[in-house]
Amino acid sequence: MVSSSDNKQDHKTHRAHKVGGKVKKKGRSNNAADHKNLKAFTFRSAIKAARAIRRTADKDEKKKHIPIVDRSPVEPPPVIVAIVGPSKVGKSTLLRCLLKHYIRQTVNELHGPITIVTGKTRRVTFVEVENDINSMIDVSKIADLVLLMIDASYGFEMETFEFLNMCQIHGMPRIIGVLTHLDVIKKKEKLKHTKKLLKHRFWTEVYQGAKLFYLSGMVNEMYLRNEVTNLARFISVSKFHPIAWRTSHPYIYCDRYEDLTNPELIRENALANRTIALYGWIRGTFLKNHSAVHIPGVGDLRIKQMNALSDPCPLPNKQKLKRSLNERERIIYAPFSGLGGILYDKDAIYIETGGSHSYSSRHKRNELVNGLESLKEGIDDKMNKLSMKLIDNSKSTIDVDNYDGSENGDNDGNESTSNDEMLSEDEGDGSGSSSDVSEDEVESGDESD
Structure with missing residues (x-):
């Protein structure tokens, strides 16, 4: 038998690394000041340091500028x-x-x-x-x-x-x-x-x-x-x-024009001077009436009349707190492309109505609300015009306008007078309407009585 001491195996001994990343990492200390040299990566030359300082100062000076007055209005043009x-x-x-x-x-x-x-x-x-x-x-x-x-x-x-x-x-x-x-x-x-x-x-x-x-x-x-x-x-x-x-001079980019010249004058002379109307937002500063303007390709002219019109493409209401625009608020204004429902032609202006179906209401409304909207008179006016008849085609027995609650025998004259007036009104067109009664018919009725 062989003893265990004779069969002992020799292993290769471990040799630790002396160089490399792990060795450097283990050799670092926790103190940051020990392994950071503050002067290791600075300039060694005074000339390079002066150049770097000068470049930094130049960059700071380039950022400085004179404040410019913002002349744009509260609601700026497009x-x-x-x-x-x-x-x-x-x-x-x-x-x-x-x-x-x-x-x-x-x-x-x-x-x-x-x-x-x-x-x-x-x-x-x-x-x-x-x-x-x-x-x-x-x-x-x-x-x-x-x-x-x-x-x-x-x-x-x-x-x-x-x-x-x-x-x-x-x-x-x-x-x-x-x-x-x-x-x-x-x-x-x-x-x-x-x-x-x-x-x-x-x-x-x-x-x-x-x-x-x-x-x-x-x-x-x-x-x-x-x-x-x-x-x-x-x-x-x-x-x-x-x-x-641009901010000190007014200018207009015209998005639409109209020829206002008399057609008869153009028919007689095709090269006659034209009278045109130009539409657009004023940019820059204010534009005075009757001021001289320059139209590229035409020359120097003078404004005959200038009017302020409503904005064809207004901004949405600022009172709403929504961050994004609604689809209805995305207004488009393209006069010569036909977008936005309006098309401007040489002879006319075409407005898209949407067809007959656009006039019909999509949602059903309350019948009570529709009935109240269709009323032409109030309840007080109807009560004042109220009169009572016992039989159709008979005289009115009570006139609410003149009724004061007294007995019939005490005021016979007034009652007969009011009855005569009501009778003449009823006999005017035979249906109780007094809108078509003339003064001659009323006088003839009084004489016959």
């Missing part, structure tokens, strides 16, 4: 949002998607500006800008927010740089970039590289950190709902820095 971009980039499609987001209905034909109540204190006027240098110049002078659309499959075009140069000259508005046609790029790596390249190029032209939205694809000829919702949400909360020239 914010002008211009959709700018080259041809075939998707401007009309984006406008239709934004309208569908707000009014919950699809719009096919759009003409002229469209104003929508987007919040309790904000209204937005959407303008689709044509690919024309004159239109771009006009919009760059009045736009508060610009949706600059860029074709991602092609890149920046000449029209984009021209419009940015116009904005820099006339007053830089708030600009948001929108990339479209991203679904044309199939490879993910190329798509990622294109987004990064266009974003930095856009930042170079506008400013570092400018907002850029991506419209990745389309479903049923409409952009994706979530992407449109994010864009609309950002439009509703955007803040705008006031421009000194």
